[in-house]
Amino acid sequence: MAWVVGTGAFLGLLAIALGIVTLRTGWILPTARRHVTRPKLHGFGALLTGASPLLQSLFYFQILPSVSWEVRFFGGNAFLFAGLLLIALSQLLPFRRNPGHADPSGA
Template sequence: MAWVVGAGGFLGLLAIAVGIVTLRAGWILPTARRHVTRPRLHGLGALLTGASALLQSLLYFGILPSVSWDVRFFGGNAFLFAGLLLIALSQLLPLRRNRDYADPSGA
């Protein structure tokens, strides 16, 4: 069981790294570039999703002070679902359009 939680913690670290790179540089993974219309939302969603996985693994291994099972369960799920919602919104919301460039004819 420990290797499963360890792998989840490692994937959480990777998701946090991707979220930081997305927020800082606007870089999106090549598999998601075509779908993402709002990179900042995608980066925040990756951060929250990665934080959920990392916190669950740190609590499992006893690195962080122990909290009750209910707090771990509901807190981890809240982070996870908030992150997934932001990732979904980053792909479903339309592109932002600037009014100055909406009409190229200048009329």
């Protein structure tokens, strides 16, 4: 069972690293690059999504003091769903238009 939790912790750290890279540089994985219109929202969503399995693994390995299972369950789900919502919004919201710049279509 520990290897499953360890794998989740590794994937959580990977998502957090990708979120930090996205926030600092604006770089997004090539598979998502075409769909993301707001990189900062995507970065914050990746941070929250990665925090959920990482916190769950820290509780499992007793690195953090244990809290009730309700707090772990609902807190982990809140982080996960908030991150997924931000990632979805980063793909669904339209591009921001700056009125001072010309239209890229040339019309």
